[in-house]
Each structure stands twice: as C-alpha cells, then as structure tokens.
Amino acid sequence: MKVHIDLDPAHEELEIVIRTKEMTEDVQHILKILEGGTIKQIVGIEDQQFYLLEFKEIYWFYSEGRKVFAQTTKGNLEVKHRLYELESALQREGFVRFSKSTIANIKHVKSFEMSFSGSMCAHFSNGMKEYVSRKYVPLIKEVLNIGG
Template sequence: MKVNFFIDENQSEYIDFHVKKLTPAMQLVVDELQKQDVVLWGYQEKIVTPLKLDEIIRIRTESAEVYAQDMGGVYKVKHRIYQLVELLPDNFIQISSGEIVNFNFIDHLKLSGKGNIVLILNNGDETYVSRRYVSKIKRRLGI
C-alpha cells in the first residue's frame, strides 16, 4: 500500500483513502483517526477548560459524577464512563465499571497471588483493576 504525506501548514487537515474495498483493519484506522478529534471539556467551579487527551491520567466515577484527572487537577466531565469508552482513543483502558486509565501513565503493576492487579500510576496514585476486567487488562498488556 502506498502512503503519501503532503505537509502544508496553511492547508486544513483532511485524509482521503483510495481503496478497492473497506476492510475491518482499515475501519479501525478510520475510527482511531476520528477519535483524535475528540474534545473533552472539564469543569472546575465556573471555569470550563478543554482537556488535552494525552495529558489525562485517569477518568473515574465518584458520587455519581464523572471526573477526569490530569497533572493540573481534577475536572468534572459531562459524559458517562460508557460513553467515554467509545469516544476515547485506544491508549485509554477501562479497568472497572467506574474507571478508565491512560495506558501511558501506568508506572507499574502489583500482581497478587489471588489474581488481583493494582495499577501504580506515574503520579503515585494506586487504583485497582476489578475482577471483571483483569483478563482484558492482561491481554492488553501482554502478560
């Protein structure tokens, strides 16, 4: 397959695909590219801020509200976890029904003899993978 990049800072960005047929692998590429344009808005009191996806450490539910955490703080988000799982790129991994973590911010894991996994994040926070998601996480991490 031939791939061309034409770099012009004055041109608006777009992508054209010229293919004989749309394969599932190509559809995954398209889906991932479209997810890159997702803008997540974070609310702190009366301030609304666009959050940079590559800076979000984790997103979790707390007291029926959804919060996104980055190095700058914690922001309320107006989406539900199940919606964010569909919207966010593949570097975000759902680890429980109420939490998603950014794969790029995982420092290391603690594995227990009983099969439990504790994720240690780059900022020092610990979070637990629910039993329901353990096999999915192991598959994703290749362990």
C-alpha cells in the first residue's frame, strides 16, 4: 500500500482518494476508520493504574469539572477523551447522549421510567440509575423506536 500526502495551502478542504483494483478488507477497514469509528478501545485510569476497557464493560460516561469518567464494571474510572469525541465515535456501539454531561450505553439499560417533568430515568443492569434530560428524550425514543 502506498500513501501520498500533498500539503498545499491552495487546497480548500481535505480530500481523500483511494485508488485500487478491487474492494478488499484493507479498503473496507480504511473506510470504517474514515467514517468515524476511530476509538477502538477505552483506557480507564484510577490511582495511576491503567485499565483496558471493552465497550460492553461501560455503563456510561459523564463529565465532572473538566474531566470525563466512565462508570464501568471495574468501577468509576477517568478517561482521556472528551464527551463529544466519545459520542460520535461510539454511536455505532450503542452509546447515546442522555444529557449535556452524560453518554450512556443503551445495551446496559434494563428499563426507562418517564417522569412528570418530561425527563426519563434509566435503570441499568448494575442497579444504578441515570436521568435523561428532557432535551434528549426524543432521541432516546427514536433509538428505541417508540413514538409519542
């Protein structure tokens, strides 16, 4: 495989061209990366120990102060990604925005409970709960394919 990079101030925008004889697994892999699925593994940090996390181990991500944390099967761990990066990269893995400060793994939600205020309460498989703000309730309903 050859890679050519043409840096020129005259270029208005990024352009990627793939030239190949046929569609191969390598080309499909490159396309998947370009589509935004670049985060393949999450590293959680606690007390100077680093944990390699699989997506299925993560219940939700949340921001607190200027840091981002993951609530996981291994406990509460700091991660070095921004929430917006996690949201776009992990959407295909079942992660959905719950609020301005929370992105949750919908695969770990056992049930949702509507409240009178228009928000939702998500009950997770680990017994914990997290709230969905009113702004993101329509998104959750769309993901769950429920109307109203």
